[in-house]
Amino acid sequence: MEKKFRLANRSVSTPADPPSINLRCPECHRLGSFDTLKNTHDIVVQSQGDFQGNLYVGYRVCPNTSCNLLMFVAFQQVRQPALEAKVLVSYPAERIDFDASNIPQPIVDALEEAITCHSCAAYTASAIMIRKSLEELCREKNAQGKRLVDQIKDIGSKIILPNDLINGIDNLRLLGNDAAHVELKYYDKIDKEEVEVGIEFTKEILKAVYQYSLLVSRLEGLKKKAPPTT
């Protein structure tokens, strides 16, 4: 049953039917429709002009029965076009998905840290860790070139990646102009969008360098199992 009360001059209610929220679980990394705990309600703070729309806060549980992670969420209900929950904050925070199969550990550690920083809205720190993961990749592959950008292009010339993707790295400011060293001023204007593009770009390169070969060897394994053709 819905209850209404006032808190610090705001009208607050607890609607009886909390909405499901689509989230990627930070623990098991699966996408799911998260529901609230049984017999609990969200708290809804009515908008009073300093933010658009009512603010909902509550708990949600990962629907994966082998996980069942409990998350705290703050969200708004937006029409796009159906009514959907737009998550503003969650704890633990949602993370960008990353498959680390067959990738050397120093690169995985750096990119995981970049993703953690992104999930906490620490975009400058995330940009620096994206750069570190690419530096680790170039070191591991003994890439040639003075600047990091040149080293990545060197790797790009030896693997199968669309040319447009490799040429596009000149637009990534987080790689900076590092003829001598990284200048931190390049990180001043790096925002969420650039960090997300940087993470996706790094994932694509890592996939091409380390994971296509894994898939090829699995396909080769299937060939050995297949009955001989006559």
Ligand SMILES: [Zn+2]
């Ligand atoms: Zn989960």
